[in-house]
Amino acid sequence: MRKIVMVLLGVIGLLLVTTPTAQAEEPIKVVHTEQVQAGPYRLTVGFSRWPLKAMQSLDYTFTPDGGIRGRSGTLAVIAPDGSRYEVELARHPRQREVWGLDVQSLDEPGEWTFRFIIDGAQGQGTGELRLTMLEQPGPPLAISWAIGSGPLIGLIALIVVGWRRVRPRASIAH
Amino acid sequence: MDISMTGTRATDEVRARPRTDPKGLLGAVFVLGGAMMSLTGMVWDIQWHNDVGPDTFFTAPHLVLYAGSAVAGIASLVVVLATTMAERRGRPVDPTVGGTAVGVFGRTFAAPVGYLISGVGAALFLVYGLLDERWHRLYGFDVVIESPPHIGFLLAITLTMVGAVMVSAAALGKRWGEITTVMGLALLLGFDSIVVEGLNAFGLGAVDLRTAGISFVSVLPLVVGARLLGRPGGAIGIALILAALQALYWWFGPWATRLYADAIGQPFRDDPVGVPMVPALIPMTLLPVAALVGPLLARARDNGRLAMVVGGIGGLVITVTAAGQSMLLLGEGAFDELPVMIATAAAGTAVGVAAGFLGVRFAEILRSLAPAGEGR
16 A cells, blocks of 8 residues: 555656746737727737737737826726726736736627727827627537537436436435 | 446455455545545636636646546556456456446446446546637637536536545445545535536526526535435535535635646736636535534435435525525625525525435435445
8 A cells, every 4th residue: 555655756756857847938929910009008919829810819019109107097998899908007917018918818709999098198089999809719609519519418427327316215224 | 338237246355354454445535536636626617717817728736636536547447457357267256346337338348337427437537628728719718617518627627526426335334435525526516516507608697507506516416425324424524525625625726727827928907806706606505514414314214305404504505605605705686686696595495395306316326336234
Protein backbone atom coordinates (compact mmCIF):
# COMPACT_ATOMS: atom_id res chain seq x y z
CA MET A 1 0.00 0.00 0.00
CA ARG A 2 2.89 2.34 0.82
CA LYS A 3 4.23 1.74 -2.70
CA ILE A 4 0.92 2.77 -4.24
CA VAL A 5 0.91 6.00 -2.20
CA MET A 6 4.49 6.76 -3.24
CA VAL A 7 3.69 6.16 -6.93
CA LEU A 8 0.59 8.38 -6.75
CA LEU A 9 2.47 11.17 -4.99
CA GLY A 10 5.32 10.84 -7.51
CA VAL A 11 2.95 11.18 -10.48
CA ILE A 12 1.28 14.24 -8.94
CA GLY A 13 4.67 15.81 -8.21
CA LEU A 14 5.86 15.21 -11.77
CA LEU A 15 2.66 16.73 -13.15
CA LEU A 16 3.14 19.89 -11.14
CA VAL A 17 6.89 20.22 -11.65
CA THR A 18 7.17 19.49 -15.37
CA THR A 19 4.26 21.58 -16.62
CA PRO A 20 5.14 25.17 -17.48
CA THR A 21 3.04 27.81 -15.75
CA ALA A 22 1.74 30.96 -17.35
CA GLN A 23 3.97 33.97 -17.62
CA ALA A 24 2.86 37.57 -17.92
CA GLU A 25 1.32 38.03 -21.34
CA GLU A 26 2.72 39.84 -24.33
CA PRO A 27 1.04 43.04 -25.57
CA ILE A 28 -1.81 42.72 -28.00
CA LYS A 29 -1.21 42.39 -31.73
CA VAL A 30 -3.58 44.85 -33.36
CA VAL A 31 -4.44 43.68 -36.90
CA HIS A 32 -7.04 46.32 -37.76
CA THR A 33 -8.03 49.78 -36.53
CA GLU A 34 -11.05 52.07 -36.84
CA GLN A 35 -11.34 55.76 -35.94
CA VAL A 36 -14.11 57.27 -33.80
CA GLN A 37 -14.65 61.00 -33.22
CA ALA A 38 -16.19 61.47 -29.77
CA GLY A 39 -16.74 65.25 -29.55
CA PRO A 40 -13.28 66.81 -29.16
CA TYR A 41 -11.59 63.43 -28.69
CA ARG A 42 -10.30 61.27 -31.52
CA LEU A 43 -10.24 57.60 -30.55
CA THR A 44 -8.45 54.75 -32.30
CA VAL A 45 -10.14 51.38 -31.81
CA GLY A 46 -7.81 48.42 -32.32
CA PHE A 47 -8.85 44.80 -32.97
CA SER A 48 -6.70 41.68 -32.50
CA ARG A 49 -8.81 39.79 -35.08
CA TRP A 50 -10.47 41.01 -38.25
CA PRO A 51 -13.07 40.55 -39.66
CA LEU A 52 -15.25 40.08 -36.59
CA LYS A 53 -17.17 36.83 -36.28
CA ALA A 54 -19.91 36.02 -33.79
CA MET A 55 -18.70 34.14 -30.66
CA GLN A 56 -15.05 34.57 -31.62
CA SER A 57 -13.27 36.37 -28.79
CA LEU A 58 -10.65 39.04 -29.35
CA ASP A 59 -8.90 41.94 -27.67
CA TYR A 60 -10.10 45.47 -28.24
CA THR A 61 -7.95 48.53 -27.52
CA PHE A 62 -9.33 52.08 -27.23
CA THR A 63 -6.66 54.76 -27.57
CA PRO A 64 -7.55 58.47 -27.47
CA ASP A 65 -5.12 60.83 -29.17
CA GLY A 66 -2.90 62.14 -26.38
CA GLY A 67 -3.40 59.06 -24.19
CA ILE A 68 -5.79 58.08 -21.38
CA ARG A 69 -4.20 60.15 -18.60
CA GLY A 70 -6.72 62.59 -17.10
CA ARG A 71 -9.57 61.05 -19.05
CA SER A 72 -12.34 58.64 -18.21
CA GLY A 73 -15.46 57.38 -19.87
CA THR A 74 -17.95 54.64 -20.54
CA LEU A 75 -18.57 52.21 -23.36
CA ALA A 76 -22.09 51.05 -24.19
CA VAL A 77 -22.16 47.84 -26.24
CA ILE A 78 -25.44 47.71 -28.19
CA ALA A 79 -26.52 44.40 -29.78
CA PRO A 80 -28.33 44.07 -33.13
CA ASP A 81 -31.63 43.55 -31.23
CA GLY A 82 -31.13 46.79 -29.26
CA SER A 83 -30.21 45.16 -25.92
CA ARG A 84 -27.17 46.79 -24.32
CA TYR A 85 -24.68 46.74 -21.51
CA GLU A 86 -22.40 49.46 -20.28
CA VAL A 87 -18.90 49.33 -18.81
CA GLU A 88 -16.48 51.90 -17.46
CA LEU A 89 -13.51 52.33 -19.79
CA ALA A 90 -10.75 50.40 -17.99
CA ARG A 91 -7.12 49.77 -18.89
CA HIS A 92 -6.51 46.60 -20.88
CA PRO A 93 -4.92 44.06 -18.49
CA ARG A 94 -2.19 43.24 -21.02
CA GLN A 95 -1.62 46.75 -22.38
CA ARG A 96 -1.95 49.11 -19.46
CA GLU A 97 -1.32 52.35 -21.33
CA VAL A 98 -4.63 52.13 -23.23
CA TRP A 99 -8.23 51.26 -22.44
CA GLY A 100 -9.58 47.98 -23.74
CA LEU A 101 -11.59 44.79 -23.46
CA ASP A 102 -9.69 41.51 -23.10
CA VAL A 103 -10.80 38.31 -24.84
CA GLN A 104 -14.37 39.43 -25.37
CA SER A 105 -16.78 37.82 -27.79
CA LEU A 106 -20.07 39.14 -29.09
CA ASP A 107 -22.42 36.27 -29.68
CA GLU A 108 -24.91 37.42 -32.32
CA PRO A 109 -24.16 38.10 -35.99
CA GLY A 110 -25.40 41.46 -37.32
CA GLU A 111 -24.69 45.12 -36.72
CA TRP A 112 -23.37 46.05 -33.28
CA THR A 113 -22.71 49.56 -31.98
CA PHE A 114 -19.98 50.70 -29.59
CA ARG A 115 -21.02 54.05 -28.08
CA PHE A 116 -18.23 55.91 -26.28
CA ILE A 117 -18.74 58.76 -23.83
CA ILE A 118 -15.41 60.35 -22.92
CA ASP A 119 -14.76 62.96 -20.22
CA GLY A 120 -11.62 65.04 -20.06
CA ALA A 121 -10.21 68.55 -19.86
CA GLN A 122 -12.06 69.52 -23.05
CA GLY A 123 -15.43 68.45 -21.64
CA GLN A 124 -17.58 65.48 -22.60
CA GLY A 125 -17.78 63.90 -26.04
CA THR A 126 -19.89 61.09 -27.51
CA GLY A 127 -19.07 58.98 -30.53
CA GLU A 128 -20.26 55.75 -32.10
CA LEU A 129 -18.66 52.91 -34.03
CA ARG A 130 -20.78 50.45 -36.00
CA LEU A 131 -19.36 46.95 -36.33
CA THR A 132 -20.56 44.16 -38.58
CA MET A 133 -20.38 40.75 -36.91
CA LEU A 134 -20.26 37.84 -39.37
CA GLU A 135 -21.77 34.37 -38.74
CA GLN A 136 -20.03 32.23 -36.07
CA PRO A 137 -17.29 29.86 -37.26
CA GLY A 138 -17.23 26.15 -36.44
CA PRO A 139 -20.05 23.60 -36.21
CA PRO A 140 -23.63 24.67 -35.38
CA LEU A 141 -23.96 25.50 -31.70
CA ALA A 142 -26.59 22.78 -31.17
CA ILE A 143 -24.02 20.11 -32.07
CA SER A 144 -21.43 21.64 -29.72
CA TRP A 145 -23.97 21.67 -26.88
CA ALA A 146 -25.02 18.08 -27.61
CA ILE A 147 -21.37 17.01 -27.26
CA GLY A 148 -20.90 19.17 -24.14
CA SER A 149 -23.89 17.48 -22.49
CA GLY A 150 -22.32 14.02 -22.91
CA PRO A 151 -21.46 13.42 -19.23
CA LEU A 152 -24.96 14.52 -18.19
CA ILE A 153 -26.46 11.91 -20.51
CA GLY A 154 -24.07 9.35 -18.96
CA LEU A 155 -25.18 10.40 -15.47
CA ILE A 156 -28.84 10.05 -16.42
CA ALA A 157 -28.12 6.59 -17.88
CA LEU A 158 -26.41 5.62 -14.59
CA ILE A 159 -29.45 6.79 -12.63
CA VAL A 160 -31.79 4.83 -14.92
CA VAL A 161 -29.73 1.65 -14.42
CA GLY A 162 -29.69 2.13 -10.62
CA TRP A 163 -33.39 2.97 -10.57
CA ARG A 164 -34.30 -0.24 -12.39
CA ARG A 165 -32.00 -2.47 -10.35
CA VAL A 166 -32.98 -1.26 -6.90
CA ARG A 167 -36.60 -1.70 -5.88
CA PRO A 168 -38.13 1.15 -3.87
CA ARG A 169 -38.79 0.55 -0.20
CA ALA A 170 -41.71 2.12 1.64
CA SER A 171 -39.61 2.92 4.68
CA ILE A 172 -36.16 2.65 6.15
CA ALA A 173 -35.49 -0.41 8.26
CA HIS A 174 -33.83 0.50 11.53
CA MET B 1 -18.16 0.03 -22.99
CA ASP B 2 -19.33 -3.48 -22.22
CA ILE B 3 -20.23 -3.81 -18.55
CA SER B 4 -21.54 -6.90 -16.81
CA MET B 5 -22.04 -8.05 -13.22
CA THR B 6 -19.33 -10.43 -12.06
CA GLY B 7 -20.93 -11.74 -8.91
CA THR B 8 -18.90 -10.48 -5.98
CA ARG B 9 -18.15 -12.81 -3.15
CA ALA B 10 -18.87 -11.16 0.14
CA THR B 11 -17.37 -13.36 2.82
CA ASP B 12 -18.36 -13.84 6.43
CA GLU B 13 -15.16 -12.02 7.28
CA VAL B 14 -16.42 -8.99 5.32
CA ARG B 15 -19.76 -9.03 7.13
CA ALA B 16 -18.14 -9.33 10.50
CA ARG B 17 -15.81 -6.37 9.93
CA PRO B 18 -15.68 -3.73 12.69
CA ARG B 19 -16.81 -0.14 12.01
CA THR B 20 -13.23 1.09 12.35
CA ASP B 21 -11.86 -1.16 9.57
CA PRO B 22 -9.68 1.12 7.36
CA LYS B 23 -9.83 -1.09 4.24
CA GLY B 24 -10.81 1.06 1.26
CA LEU B 25 -10.21 4.33 3.09
CA LEU B 26 -7.07 5.23 1.14
CA GLY B 27 -8.74 4.99 -2.28
CA ALA B 28 -11.74 7.00 -1.04
CA VAL B 29 -9.42 9.68 0.38
CA PHE B 30 -7.57 10.02 -2.94
CA VAL B 31 -10.77 10.24 -4.99
CA LEU B 32 -12.25 12.77 -2.55
CA GLY B 33 -8.95 14.65 -2.40
CA GLY B 34 -8.93 14.85 -6.21
CA ALA B 35 -12.51 16.12 -6.16
CA MET B 36 -11.54 18.77 -3.61
CA MET B 37 -8.58 19.84 -5.77
CA SER B 38 -10.99 20.23 -8.71
CA LEU B 39 -13.24 22.50 -6.65
CA THR B 40 -10.24 24.47 -5.35
CA GLY B 41 -8.88 24.88 -8.90
CA MET B 42 -12.26 26.20 -10.05
CA VAL B 43 -12.44 28.66 -7.14
CA TRP B 44 -8.99 29.99 -8.01
CA ASP B 45 -9.51 30.03 -11.79
CA ILE B 46 -12.80 31.92 -11.66
CA GLN B 47 -11.30 34.48 -9.26
CA TRP B 48 -8.30 34.86 -11.55
CA HIS B 49 -10.46 35.60 -14.60
CA ASN B 50 -12.53 38.14 -12.73
CA ASP B 51 -9.76 39.99 -10.94
CA VAL B 52 -6.73 39.63 -13.25
CA GLY B 53 -7.62 38.16 -16.62
CA PRO B 54 -5.14 36.59 -19.00
CA ASP B 55 -5.66 32.95 -19.76
CA THR B 56 -3.62 30.17 -21.32
CA PHE B 57 -3.93 26.40 -21.19
CA PHE B 58 -1.27 26.19 -18.45
CA THR B 59 -2.10 28.69 -15.74
CA ALA B 60 -1.50 27.63 -12.13
CA PRO B 61 -5.27 27.44 -11.34
CA HIS B 62 -5.75 25.26 -14.44
CA LEU B 63 -2.98 22.95 -13.20
CA VAL B 64 -4.77 22.46 -9.87
CA LEU B 65 -7.94 21.71 -11.82
CA TYR B 66 -6.20 19.18 -14.08
CA ALA B 67 -4.34 17.65 -11.13
CA GLY B 68 -7.66 17.09 -9.31
CA SER B 69 -9.01 14.88 -12.09
CA ALA B 70 -5.59 13.23 -12.50
CA VAL B 71 -5.46 12.26 -8.80
CA ALA B 72 -9.04 10.95 -8.80
CA GLY B 73 -8.52 9.17 -12.12
CA ILE B 74 -5.22 7.50 -11.19
CA ALA B 75 -6.60 6.42 -7.80
CA SER B 76 -9.66 4.92 -9.54
CA LEU B 77 -7.44 3.11 -12.04
CA VAL B 78 -5.21 1.69 -9.30
CA VAL B 79 -8.21 0.32 -7.38
CA VAL B 80 -9.75 -1.16 -10.55
CA LEU B 81 -6.45 -2.87 -11.45
CA ALA B 82 -6.00 -4.16 -7.88
CA THR B 83 -9.57 -5.51 -7.88
CA THR B 84 -9.03 -7.15 -11.28
CA MET B 85 -5.85 -8.83 -10.03
CA ALA B 86 -7.53 -9.98 -6.82
CA GLU B 87 -10.41 -11.52 -8.75
CA ARG B 88 -8.10 -13.27 -11.19
CA ARG B 89 -6.18 -14.80 -8.32
CA GLY B 90 -9.43 -16.07 -6.88
CA ARG B 91 -9.29 -13.85 -3.81
CA PRO B 92 -12.60 -12.54 -2.46
CA VAL B 93 -13.47 -9.04 -3.66
CA ASP B 94 -14.62 -6.80 -0.85
CA PRO B 95 -17.74 -4.83 -1.92
CA THR B 96 -17.15 -2.22 0.80
CA VAL B 97 -14.26 -1.02 -1.37
CA GLY B 98 -16.13 1.01 -4.00
CA GLY B 99 -19.21 -1.23 -4.27
CA THR B 100 -19.96 -4.37 -6.25
CA ALA B 101 -17.38 -5.15 -8.94
CA VAL B 102 -18.71 -5.11 -12.48
CA GLY B 103 -17.01 -6.56 -15.54
CA VAL B 104 -15.75 -4.00 -18.05
CA PHE B 105 -14.92 -4.94 -21.66
CA GLY B 106 -16.33 -8.41 -21.12
CA ARG B 107 -14.53 -9.55 -18.01
CA THR B 108 -11.19 -8.00 -18.85
CA PHE B 109 -11.45 -5.70 -15.84
CA ALA B 110 -13.35 -6.10 -12.57
CA ALA B 111 -14.23 -2.54 -11.58
CA PRO B 112 -15.92 -1.59 -8.29
CA VAL B 113 -18.85 0.44 -9.58
CA GLY B 114 -18.00 3.60 -7.58
CA TYR B 115 -14.42 3.68 -8.86
CA LEU B 116 -15.65 2.91 -12.38
CA ILE B 117 -17.79 6.05 -12.33
CA SER B 118 -15.11 8.28 -10.75
CA GLY B 119 -12.55 6.93 -13.26
CA VAL B 120 -14.85 7.43 -16.27
CA GLY B 121 -15.49 11.01 -15.04
CA ALA B 122 -11.74 11.66 -14.88
CA ALA B 123 -11.19 10.18 -18.36
CA LEU B 124 -14.03 12.29 -19.76
CA PHE B 125 -12.46 15.36 -18.15
CA LEU B 126 -9.38 14.67 -20.25
CA VAL B 127 -11.47 14.32 -23.43
CA TYR B 128 -13.36 17.58 -22.76
CA GLY B 129 -10.10 19.31 -21.83
CA LEU B 130 -8.81 18.49 -25.32
CA LEU B 131 -12.09 19.62 -26.89
CA ASP B 132 -11.75 22.84 -24.88
CA GLU B 133 -8.31 23.44 -26.37
CA ARG B 134 -9.82 22.95 -29.84
CA TRP B 135 -12.68 25.33 -28.91
CA HIS B 136 -10.23 28.01 -27.77
CA ARG B 137 -8.30 27.70 -31.04
CA LEU B 138 -11.52 28.26 -32.98
CA TYR B 139 -13.19 30.90 -30.80
CA GLY B 140 -10.32 32.35 -28.74
CA PHE B 141 -9.90 32.30 -24.98
CA ASP B 142 -13.44 33.30 -24.12
CA VAL B 143 -13.65 33.69 -20.36
CA VAL B 144 -17.14 32.36 -19.79
CA ILE B 145 -18.21 29.30 -17.83
CA GLU B 146 -21.12 28.50 -20.11
CA SER B 147 -19.31 27.19 -23.22
CA PRO B 148 -20.04 23.62 -24.39
CA PRO B 149 -16.58 22.15 -23.61
CA HIS B 150 -16.48 23.95 -20.23
CA ILE B 151 -19.86 22.54 -19.27
CA GLY B 152 -18.67 19.16 -20.62
CA PHE B 153 -15.69 19.00 -18.29
CA LEU B 154 -17.58 20.49 -15.36
CA LEU B 155 -20.13 17.70 -15.79
CA ALA B 156 -17.25 15.19 -16.07
CA ILE B 157 -15.93 16.41 -12.69
CA THR B 158 -19.47 16.10 -11.33
CA LEU B 159 -19.42 12.48 -12.49
CA THR B 160 -16.14 11.92 -10.61
CA MET B 161 -17.73 13.43 -7.49
CA VAL B 162 -20.78 11.16 -7.89
CA GLY B 163 -18.29 8.27 -8.07
CA ALA B 164 -16.66 9.53 -4.85
CA VAL B 165 -20.06 9.53 -3.13
CA MET B 166 -20.72 5.98 -4.40
CA VAL B 167 -17.32 4.82 -3.12
CA SER B 168 -18.14 6.31 0.28
CA ALA B 169 -21.70 4.95 0.35
CA ALA B 170 -20.34 1.44 -0.25
CA ALA B 171 -18.48 1.78 3.06
CA LEU B 172 -21.43 3.18 5.02
CA GLY B 173 -21.13 0.43 7.60
CA LYS B 174 -17.85 1.96 8.72
CA ARG B 175 -17.37 5.23 10.58
CA TRP B 176 -15.11 6.72 7.89
CA GLY B 177 -17.63 5.81 5.18
CA GLU B 178 -20.23 8.01 6.86
CA ILE B 179 -17.78 10.90 7.09
CA THR B 180 -16.57 10.65 3.49
CA THR B 181 -20.17 10.31 2.25
CA VAL B 182 -21.09 13.62 3.88
CA MET B 183 -17.89 15.22 2.59
CA GLY B 184 -18.51 13.93 -0.94
CA LEU B 185 -22.06 15.28 -0.96
CA ALA B 186 -20.81 18.66 0.33
CA LEU B 187 -18.21 18.84 -2.47
CA LEU B 188 -20.88 17.87 -5.01
CA LEU B 189 -23.19 20.63 -3.77
CA GLY B 190 -20.41 23.23 -3.80
CA PHE B 191 -19.20 22.26 -7.26
CA ASP B 192 -22.68 22.11 -8.77
CA SER B 193 -23.28 25.68 -7.57
CA ILE B 194 -20.78 26.50 -10.34
CA VAL B 195 -22.13 23.99 -12.89
CA VAL B 196 -25.63 25.52 -12.81
CA GLU B 197 -24.06 28.71 -14.19
CA GLY B 198 -24.28 26.79 -17.48
CA LEU B 199 -28.03 27.40 -17.40
CA ASN B 200 -27.25 31.07 -18.14
CA ALA B 201 -26.56 29.89 -21.70
CA PHE B 202 -30.34 29.67 -22.17
CA GLY B 203 -30.59 33.41 -21.47
CA LEU B 204 -32.86 35.19 -19.02
CA GLY B 205 -36.44 34.56 -20.07
CA ALA B 206 -39.54 34.32 -17.93
CA VAL B 207 -37.57 32.29 -15.35
CA ASP B 208 -34.03 32.79 -14.05
CA LEU B 209 -32.97 29.18 -14.69
CA ARG B 210 -29.66 29.42 -12.84
CA THR B 211 -31.30 30.60 -9.63
CA ALA B 212 -34.00 27.93 -9.89
CA GLY B 213 -31.33 25.32 -10.67
CA ILE B 214 -29.43 26.11 -7.48
CA SER B 215 -32.50 24.90 -5.57
CA PHE B 216 -32.23 21.44 -7.19
CA VAL B 217 -28.51 20.97 -6.64
CA SER B 218 -28.87 22.08 -3.00
CA VAL B 219 -31.94 20.13 -1.89
CA LEU B 220 -30.92 16.87 -3.57
CA PRO B 221 -27.65 16.24 -1.65
CA LEU B 222 -29.24 17.33 1.64
CA VAL B 223 -32.07 14.81 1.25
CA VAL B 224 -29.67 12.08 0.08
CA GLY B 225 -27.37 12.78 3.06
CA ALA B 226 -30.19 12.65 5.62
CA ARG B 227 -31.63 9.42 4.20
CA LEU B 228 -28.30 7.67 3.64
CA LEU B 229 -27.09 8.16 7.19
CA GLY B 230 -30.55 7.86 8.70
CA ARG B 231 -29.65 10.75 10.99
CA PRO B 232 -30.25 14.53 10.81
CA GLY B 233 -26.44 14.90 10.84
CA GLY B 234 -26.37 13.54 7.30
CA ALA B 235 -27.90 16.79 6.03
CA ILE B 236 -26.60 19.16 8.70
CA GLY B 237 -23.05 17.81 8.28
CA ILE B 238 -23.16 18.69 4.56
CA ALA B 239 -24.23 22.25 5.35
CA LEU B 240 -21.56 22.64 8.05
CA ILE B 241 -18.73 21.26 5.90
CA LEU B 242 -19.76 23.45 2.99
CA ALA B 243 -19.99 26.53 5.24
CA ALA B 244 -16.43 25.82 6.42
CA LEU B 245 -15.26 25.41 2.79
CA GLN B 246 -17.10 28.58 1.81
CA ALA B 247 -15.29 30.51 4.56
CA LEU B 248 -11.95 28.99 3.58
CA TYR B 249 -12.44 29.81 -0.11
CA TRP B 250 -13.63 33.32 0.76
CA TRP B 251 -10.08 33.90 1.94
CA PHE B 252 -8.23 31.54 -0.43
CA GLY B 253 -9.61 32.72 -3.83
CA PRO B 254 -8.52 36.37 -3.57
CA TRP B 255 -5.31 35.46 -1.67
CA ALA B 256 -4.11 32.88 -4.23
CA THR B 257 -5.05 35.20 -7.10
CA ARG B 258 -3.03 38.07 -5.60
CA LEU B 259 -0.10 35.72 -4.90
CA TYR B 260 -0.04 34.33 -8.44
CA ALA B 261 -0.49 37.72 -10.12
CA ASP B 262 2.43 39.11 -8.10
CA ALA B 263 4.56 36.04 -8.87
CA ILE B 264 4.22 36.45 -12.65
CA GLY B 265 4.18 40.25 -12.58
CA GLN B 266 0.63 40.58 -13.87
CA PRO B 267 -1.27 43.62 -12.54
CA PHE B 268 -4.88 43.44 -11.37
CA ARG B 269 -7.67 44.73 -13.58
CA ASP B 270 -8.84 48.33 -13.14
CA ASP B 271 -12.29 46.93 -12.43
CA PRO B 272 -11.83 43.66 -10.48
CA VAL B 273 -15.01 42.06 -9.16
CA GLY B 274 -13.57 42.31 -5.65
CA VAL B 275 -15.86 39.59 -4.24
CA PRO B 276 -14.81 35.96 -3.77
CA MET B 277 -16.82 34.65 -6.72
CA VAL B 278 -17.41 30.95 -6.05
CA PRO B 279 -18.16 31.38 -2.31
CA ALA B 280 -20.65 34.05 -3.41
CA LEU B 281 -22.34 31.51 -5.71
CA ILE B 282 -22.68 28.80 -3.03
CA PRO B 283 -26.00 29.23 -1.18
CA MET B 284 -25.62 30.69 2.30
CA THR B 285 -28.91 29.44 3.72
CA LEU B 286 -28.12 25.72 3.54
CA LEU B 287 -27.87 25.34 7.32
CA PRO B 288 -31.49 26.29 8.12
CA VAL B 289 -32.71 24.17 5.19
CA ALA B 290 -30.57 21.24 6.41
CA ALA B 291 -31.97 21.78 9.91
CA LEU B 292 -35.42 21.25 8.37
CA VAL B 293 -34.55 18.43 5.96
CA GLY B 294 -32.38 16.45 8.42
CA PRO B 295 -34.75 15.87 11.38
CA LEU B 296 -37.88 15.57 9.21
CA LEU B 297 -36.56 13.16 6.60
CA ALA B 298 -33.74 11.14 8.19
CA ARG B 299 -36.05 8.48 9.63
CA ALA B 300 -39.37 9.28 8.00
CA ARG B 301 -41.31 6.12 7.16
CA ASP B 302 -42.62 7.50 3.96
CA ASN B 303 -41.84 6.77 0.34
CA GLY B 304 -41.28 10.28 -0.82
CA ARG B 305 -44.40 12.38 -0.18
CA LEU B 306 -43.01 14.12 2.90
CA ALA B 307 -39.66 14.55 1.14
CA MET B 308 -41.46 16.30 -1.72
CA VAL B 309 -43.14 18.76 0.68
CA VAL B 310 -39.92 19.41 2.63
CA GLY B 311 -37.93 19.61 -0.62
CA GLY B 312 -40.39 22.16 -2.00
CA ILE B 313 -40.10 24.35 1.11
CA GLY B 314 -36.31 24.02 1.08
CA GLY B 315 -36.22 24.80 -2.65
CA LEU B 316 -38.31 27.95 -2.18
CA VAL B 317 -36.08 29.19 0.67
CA ILE B 318 -32.89 28.54 -1.30
CA THR B 319 -34.19 30.10 -4.53
CA VAL B 320 -35.32 33.32 -2.87
CA THR B 321 -32.25 33.70 -0.67
CA ALA B 322 -29.83 32.73 -3.48
CA ALA B 323 -31.31 35.49 -5.64
CA GLY B 324 -30.96 37.97 -2.77
CA GLN B 325 -27.39 36.77 -2.22
CA SER B 326 -26.51 37.35 -5.92
CA MET B 327 -28.04 40.80 -5.79
CA LEU B 328 -26.24 41.75 -2.59
CA LEU B 329 -22.81 40.28 -3.34
CA LEU B 330 -22.54 40.34 -7.13
CA GLY B 331 -24.98 43.09 -8.04
CA GLU B 332 -26.94 40.73 -10.25
CA GLY B 333 -30.54 41.82 -10.54
CA ALA B 334 -32.18 38.49 -11.24
CA PHE B 335 -35.26 39.59 -9.37
CA ASP B 336 -35.59 43.03 -10.93
CA GLU B 337 -39.00 42.30 -12.32
CA LEU B 338 -41.86 40.95 -10.22
CA PRO B 339 -43.15 38.41 -12.82
CA VAL B 340 -39.64 36.92 -13.20
CA MET B 341 -39.32 36.81 -9.41
CA ILE B 342 -42.60 34.95 -8.96
CA ALA B 343 -41.92 32.54 -11.84
CA THR B 344 -38.39 31.80 -10.59
CA ALA B 345 -39.60 31.19 -7.03
CA ALA B 346 -42.28 28.84 -8.39
CA ALA B 347 -39.74 27.00 -10.56
CA GLY B 348 -37.31 26.74 -7.62
CA THR B 349 -40.08 25.26 -5.46
CA ALA B 350 -41.05 22.78 -8.20
CA VAL B 351 -37.50 21.53 -8.70
CA GLY B 352 -37.13 21.36 -4.89
CA VAL B 353 -40.15 19.03 -4.85
CA ALA B 354 -38.52 16.91 -7.57
CA ALA B 355 -35.20 16.91 -5.68
CA GLY B 356 -36.98 15.74 -2.51
CA PHE B 357 -38.58 12.84 -4.35
CA LEU B 358 -35.41 11.89 -6.21
CA GLY B 359 -33.25 12.28 -3.09
CA VAL B 360 -35.17 9.55 -1.24
CA ARG B 361 -34.84 7.22 -4.21
CA PHE B 362 -31.17 8.02 -4.86
CA ALA B 363 -30.39 7.28 -1.20
CA GLU B 364 -32.00 3.83 -1.62
CA ILE B 365 -29.93 3.20 -4.73
CA LEU B 366 -26.72 4.33 -3.01
CA ARG B 367 -27.50 2.30 0.11
CA SER B 368 -27.73 -0.79 -2.06
CA LEU B 369 -24.00 -0.40 -2.77
CA ALA B 370 -23.13 -1.28 0.84
CA PRO B 371 -23.20 -5.01 1.58
CA ALA B 372 -26.40 -6.17 3.29
CA GLY B 373 -26.36 -5.35 6.98
CA GLU B 374 -23.63 -2.72 6.67
CA GLY B 375 -25.60 0.24 5.31
CA ARG B 376 -28.40 1.75 7.33
